[in-house]
Amino acid sequence: MTALNSLNAPTLPEVPFDSPTLTPAGERLLDAASELFYRRGIRAVGVDLVAEVAGTTKKTLYDRFGSKDELVALYLRRRARRWQDFLLPYLQDSGPDRLAAVSAVFDALDAWLREQGRGCAFVNAYAEVGGTGHPAEAVIRTEKDWMRQVFVALAGDESLGAELHLLYEGAVVLHTAGGRHDAVPIARAAAARLVG
Numbered sequence: 001m002t003a004l005n006s007l008n009a010p011t012l013p014e015v016p017f018d019s020p021t022l023t024p025a026g027e028r029l030l031d032a033a034s035e036l037f038y039r040r041g042i043r044a045v046g047v048d049l050v051a052e053v054a055g056t057t058k059k060t061l062y063d064r065f066g067s068k069d070e071l072v073a074l075y076l077r078r079r080a081r082r083w084q085d086f087l088l089p090y091l092q093d094s095g096p097d098r099l100a101a102v103s104a105v106f107d108a109l110d111a112w113l114r115e116q117g118r119g120c121a122f123v124n125a126y127a128e129v130g131g132t133g134h135p136a137e138a139v140i141r142t143e144k145d146w147m148r149q150v151f152v153a154l155a156g157d158e159s160l161g162a163e164l165h166l167l168y169e170g171a172v173v174l175h176t177a178g179g180r181h182d183a184v185p186i187a188r189a190a191a192a193r194l195v196g
Helices: 024-040 047-054 058-065 068-094 098-116 121-129 136-155 158-176 183-195
Strands: none
Touching (some): 047 068, 098 136, 098 183, 121 136
16 A cells, blocks of 8 residues: 555555566557557557557567557556556645545646546547457556545545546546546536535
């Protein structure tokens, strides 16, 4: 569990994804794939393009990752870790107050979505591979479960944490798929009413 900087602050769940050590070619491939999958979509990007952008060969891609599906799953694991690393300073700066901490999650989400440009990579990926048994499904579910656990820890209550998580996920989907750039501030205000 990850404790915030204050003695009275809640203990957060451990971040579930590590950063694997890759060869320089593996890093170039993962960097290229991450940008291409996020900007263009998973199904729209083939391994030939990933290898070309990375300056490697298709054989190198398969040697390093085994398959495109495994590369997609690793892209999402890395993206989850980036989000988690982005979020944690917001929570550390919020102090021990539960309302401030919950609001900090929505502040981080708002900043993250404005910075990313194409919405939530996990929502986008699930739209493409969900229900197919793709290895990315487990990564998506683990990331979503981690966020639920974060809200439960911040709320100090299972039921309230689940409700806050629903607000969060609804804001993500409305921002991403619904084009509603006011979704996160609206969800933040609703969360404040629930916690307050």
